[in-house]
Amino acid sequence: MSFAETFKALSDPVRREILTMLKEGRMSAGEIGSHFNMTGATISYHLSILKKAELVFESKQKNFIYYELNTSVIEEVMLWLSELKGVTDNEEDQ
Amino acid sequence: MSFAETFKALSDPVRREILTMLKEGRMSAGEIGSHFNMTGATISYHLSILKKAELVFESKQKNFIYYELNTSVIEEVMLWLSELKGVTDNEEDQ
DNA sequence: AATATATTTAGAAAATATTCTAAACAGGTG
Protein backbone atom coordinates (compact mmCIF):
# COMPACT_ATOMS: atom_id res chain seq x y z
CA MET A 1 0.00 0.00 0.00
CA SER A 2 1.23 3.47 -0.82
CA PHE A 3 -0.18 6.48 0.99
CA ALA A 4 0.56 8.58 -2.07
CA GLU A 5 -1.74 6.39 -4.19
CA THR A 6 -4.37 6.14 -1.48
CA PHE A 7 -4.63 9.85 -0.72
CA LYS A 8 -4.44 10.71 -4.41
CA ALA A 9 -7.35 8.34 -4.99
CA LEU A 10 -9.30 9.94 -2.14
CA SER A 11 -8.59 13.47 -3.37
CA ASP A 12 -11.10 13.35 -6.23
CA PRO A 13 -14.78 14.09 -5.46
CA VAL A 14 -16.07 11.58 -8.03
CA ARG A 15 -13.99 8.83 -6.48
CA ARG A 16 -15.08 9.73 -2.96
CA GLU A 17 -18.69 9.59 -4.10
CA ILE A 18 -18.11 6.19 -5.67
CA LEU A 19 -16.73 4.93 -2.35
CA THR A 20 -19.73 6.35 -0.50
CA MET A 21 -22.06 4.57 -2.92
CA LEU A 22 -20.21 1.31 -2.37
CA LYS A 23 -20.80 1.61 1.39
CA GLU A 24 -24.32 0.29 0.68
CA GLY A 25 -22.96 -2.78 -1.09
CA ARG A 26 -21.31 -3.84 -4.31
CA MET A 27 -22.28 -2.31 -7.63
CA SER A 28 -21.43 -2.92 -11.25
CA ALA A 29 -19.39 -0.42 -13.24
CA GLY A 30 -22.52 0.47 -15.22
CA GLU A 31 -24.64 1.11 -12.13
CA ILE A 32 -21.90 3.31 -10.71
CA GLY A 33 -21.58 5.18 -13.99
CA SER A 34 -25.31 5.89 -14.24
CA HIS A 35 -25.05 8.10 -11.14
CA PHE A 36 -22.65 10.46 -12.89
CA ASN A 37 -22.85 12.67 -15.92
CA MET A 38 -19.73 11.17 -17.45
CA THR A 39 -18.84 8.59 -20.05
CA GLY A 40 -18.29 4.98 -19.06
CA ALA A 41 -14.67 5.38 -20.07
CA THR A 42 -14.17 8.12 -17.50
CA ILE A 43 -15.82 6.05 -14.77
CA SER A 44 -13.62 3.14 -15.74
CA TYR A 45 -10.60 5.41 -15.34
CA HIS A 46 -11.69 6.42 -11.82
CA LEU A 47 -12.38 2.81 -10.88
CA SER A 48 -8.90 1.85 -12.04
CA ILE A 49 -7.41 4.50 -9.73
CA LEU A 50 -9.47 3.18 -6.80
CA LYS A 51 -8.41 -0.37 -7.67
CA LYS A 52 -4.71 0.54 -7.82
CA ALA A 53 -5.08 2.21 -4.43
CA GLU A 54 -6.72 -1.01 -3.19
CA LEU A 55 -9.70 0.97 -1.93
CA VAL A 56 -11.99 -1.32 -3.92
CA PHE A 57 -11.79 -4.78 -5.39
CA GLU A 58 -13.65 -6.22 -8.30
CA SER A 59 -15.32 -9.53 -9.09
CA LYS A 60 -16.65 -10.59 -12.49
CA GLN A 61 -20.03 -12.22 -12.95
CA LYS A 62 -21.55 -12.83 -16.36
CA ASN A 63 -20.45 -9.83 -18.35
CA PHE A 64 -20.73 -7.51 -15.37
CA ILE A 65 -17.86 -6.39 -13.21
CA TYR A 66 -18.83 -5.68 -9.62
CA TYR A 67 -16.95 -3.31 -7.35
CA GLU A 68 -16.81 -3.52 -3.61
CA LEU A 69 -15.24 -1.45 -0.82
CA ASN A 70 -11.99 -2.71 0.68
CA THR A 71 -12.00 -1.47 4.24
CA SER A 72 -8.52 -2.73 5.18
CA VAL A 73 -6.72 0.11 3.41
CA ILE A 74 -9.09 2.59 5.01
CA GLU A 75 -7.98 1.29 8.40
CA GLU A 76 -4.32 1.71 7.48
CA VAL A 77 -4.99 5.33 6.53
CA MET A 78 -6.82 5.91 9.80
CA LEU A 79 -3.88 4.44 11.69
CA TRP A 80 -1.46 6.78 9.91
CA LEU A 81 -3.68 9.74 10.72
CA SER A 82 -4.03 8.78 14.37
CA GLU A 83 -0.25 8.47 14.64
CA LEU A 84 0.06 11.91 13.09
CA LYS A 85 -2.22 13.26 15.78
CA GLY A 86 0.29 11.83 18.23
CA VAL A 87 -1.99 9.35 19.88
CA THR A 88 -0.33 7.02 22.39
CA ASP A 89 -1.04 3.29 22.46
CA ASN A 90 -3.16 3.77 25.58
CA GLU A 91 -5.26 6.55 24.17
CA GLU A 92 -5.94 4.44 21.07
CA ASP A 93 -7.88 1.91 23.15
CA GLN A 94 -10.41 4.27 24.60
CA MET B 1 -13.23 22.34 5.55
CA SER B 2 -13.24 20.63 2.17
CA PHE B 3 -12.30 16.98 1.85
CA ALA B 4 -11.09 17.67 -1.66
CA GLU B 5 -8.54 20.17 -0.36
CA THR B 6 -7.59 18.03 2.61
CA PHE B 7 -7.00 14.82 0.68
CA LYS B 8 -5.26 16.71 -2.11
CA ALA B 9 -2.95 18.22 0.50
CA LEU B 10 -2.30 14.77 1.99
CA SER B 11 -1.63 13.20 -1.40
CA ASP B 12 1.84 14.71 -1.80
CA PRO B 13 4.82 12.94 -0.15
CA VAL B 14 6.62 16.20 0.65
CA ARG B 15 3.55 17.56 2.42
CA ARG B 16 3.02 14.33 4.37
CA GLU B 17 6.64 14.48 5.50
CA ILE B 18 6.21 18.10 6.58
CA LEU B 19 3.22 17.05 8.70
CA THR B 20 5.22 14.20 10.22
CA MET B 21 8.01 16.63 11.10
CA LEU B 22 5.52 18.97 12.75
CA LYS B 23 4.33 16.13 15.01
CA GLU B 24 7.44 16.85 17.11
CA GLY B 25 6.46 20.50 17.49
CA ARG B 26 6.34 23.74 15.58
CA MET B 27 9.04 24.66 13.07
CA SER B 28 9.88 27.69 10.98
CA ALA B 29 9.53 27.62 7.21
CA GLY B 30 13.34 27.67 6.92
CA GLU B 31 13.84 24.73 9.29
CA ILE B 32 11.25 22.75 7.36
CA GLY B 33 12.87 23.67 4.06
CA SER B 34 16.35 22.61 5.16
CA HIS B 35 15.10 18.99 5.39
CA PHE B 36 14.34 18.94 1.67
CA ASN B 37 16.38 19.33 -1.45
CA MET B 38 14.10 22.05 -2.81
CA THR B 39 14.01 25.81 -2.99
CA GLY B 40 12.36 27.86 -0.29
CA ALA B 41 9.79 28.95 -2.83
CA THR B 42 8.72 25.37 -3.41
CA ILE B 43 8.45 24.70 0.32
CA SER B 44 6.43 27.88 0.67
CA TYR B 45 4.09 26.58 -2.02
CA HIS B 46 3.60 23.30 -0.14
CA LEU B 47 3.04 25.13 3.14
CA SER B 48 0.38 27.26 1.48
CA ILE B 49 -1.45 24.12 0.36
CA LEU B 50 -1.31 22.71 3.90
CA LYS B 51 -2.53 26.04 5.27
CA LYS B 52 -5.46 26.22 2.85
CA ALA B 53 -6.39 22.69 3.86
CA GLU B 54 -6.20 23.83 7.50
CA LEU B 55 -3.82 21.00 8.30
CA VAL B 56 -1.37 23.52 9.75
CA PHE B 57 -1.54 27.03 11.11
CA GLU B 58 1.15 29.65 11.26
CA SER B 59 2.30 32.21 13.78
CA LYS B 60 4.81 34.98 13.14
CA GLN B 61 7.62 35.79 15.54
CA LYS B 62 10.41 38.20 14.71
CA ASN B 63 11.01 37.60 11.03
CA PHE B 64 10.30 33.89 11.31
CA ILE B 65 7.04 32.19 10.49
CA TYR B 66 6.35 29.11 12.54
CA TYR B 67 4.12 26.27 11.41
CA GLU B 68 2.23 23.94 13.66
CA LEU B 69 -0.02 20.89 13.16
CA ASN B 70 -3.76 21.43 13.34
CA THR B 71 -5.21 18.17 14.55
CA SER B 72 -8.88 19.11 14.32
CA VAL B 73 -9.05 18.63 10.56
CA ILE B 74 -7.26 15.30 10.93
CA GLU B 75 -10.07 14.19 13.24
CA GLU B 76 -12.70 15.22 10.72
CA VAL B 77 -10.97 13.13 8.08
CA MET B 78 -10.81 10.17 10.43
CA LEU B 79 -14.50 10.54 11.12
CA TRP B 80 -15.29 10.54 7.39
CA LEU B 81 -13.18 7.43 6.94
CA SER B 82 -14.77 5.61 9.84
CA GLU B 83 -18.21 6.39 8.44
CA LEU B 84 -17.06 5.04 5.10
CA LYS B 85 -16.10 1.81 6.81
CA GLY B 86 -19.69 1.66 8.01
CA VAL B 87 -18.95 1.89 11.69
CA THR B 88 -21.97 2.28 13.94
CA ASP B 89 -22.00 4.75 16.83
CA ASN B 90 -21.62 1.86 19.26
CA GLU B 91 -18.67 0.29 17.53
CA GLU B 92 -16.95 3.67 17.45
CA ASP B 93 -16.69 3.68 21.25
CA GLN B 94 -14.85 0.43 21.64
C1' DA C 1 18.98 54.72 6.17
C1' DA C 2 21.37 50.63 4.28
C1' DT C 3 21.95 45.95 4.56
C1' DA C 4 21.02 41.22 5.84
C1' DT C 5 17.89 37.35 6.78
C1' DA C 6 13.42 34.82 6.32
C1' DT C 7 9.77 34.06 3.63
C1' DT C 8 6.33 34.74 -0.02
C1' DT C 9 4.62 35.99 -4.72
C1' DA C 10 4.76 36.02 -9.86
C1' DG C 11 5.48 33.87 -13.96
C1' DA C 12 7.05 30.17 -16.75
C1' DA C 13 8.37 25.25 -17.79
C1' DA C 14 7.56 20.52 -17.12
C1' DA C 15 4.98 16.71 -15.31
C1' DT C 16 0.46 14.61 -14.02
C1' DA C 17 -4.43 14.12 -13.99
C1' DT C 18 -8.97 14.28 -15.98
C1' DT C 19 -12.01 13.90 -19.57
C1' DC C 20 -13.58 12.74 -24.14
C1' DT C 21 -14.26 9.85 -28.64
C1' DA C 22 -13.38 5.81 -30.99
C1' DA C 23 -11.99 1.27 -30.99
C1' DA C 24 -11.23 -3.17 -28.71
C1' DC C 25 -12.40 -7.02 -25.78
C1' DA C 26 -15.26 -10.46 -23.24
C1' DG C 27 -19.16 -12.93 -22.18
C1' DG C 28 -23.94 -14.18 -23.39
C1' DT C 29 -27.90 -14.97 -26.78
C1' DG C 30 -30.44 -15.70 -31.26
Next chain:
DNA sequence: CACCTGTTTAGAATATTTTCTAAATATATT
Protein backbone atom coordinates in the same frame (compact mmCIF):
# COMPACT_ATOMS: atom_id res chain seq x y z
C1' DC D 1 -21.12 -17.68 -35.93
C1' DA D 2 -22.96 -12.89 -35.85
C1' DC D 3 -24.60 -9.70 -32.73
C1' DC D 4 -25.67 -7.30 -28.43
C1' DT D 5 -24.42 -5.52 -23.83
C1' DG D 6 -21.06 -4.09 -20.41
C1' DT D 7 -16.67 -2.61 -19.73
C1' DT D 8 -11.89 -1.36 -20.66
C1' DT D 9 -7.99 0.52 -23.47
C1' DA D 10 -5.70 3.93 -26.57
C1' DG D 11 -4.84 8.37 -27.87
C1' DA D 12 -5.62 13.15 -27.80
C1' DA D 13 -7.16 17.62 -25.73
C1' DT D 14 -7.44 20.32 -21.69
C1' DA D 15 -6.75 21.43 -16.91
C1' DT D 16 -4.16 21.17 -12.76
C1' DT D 17 0.02 20.51 -10.07
C1' DT D 18 4.77 20.85 -9.04
C1' DT D 19 8.96 22.97 -9.46
C1' DC D 20 12.18 26.55 -10.62
C1' DT D 21 14.28 31.49 -11.03
C1' DA D 22 13.78 36.15 -10.13
C1' DA D 23 11.68 39.71 -7.77
C1' DA D 24 9.03 41.48 -3.83
C1' DT D 25 7.93 42.04 1.08
C1' DA D 26 8.72 42.18 5.98
C1' DT D 27 11.39 42.40 9.97
C1' DA D 28 15.85 43.07 12.34
C1' DT D 29 20.56 44.82 12.81
C1' DT D 30 24.42 47.91 12.05
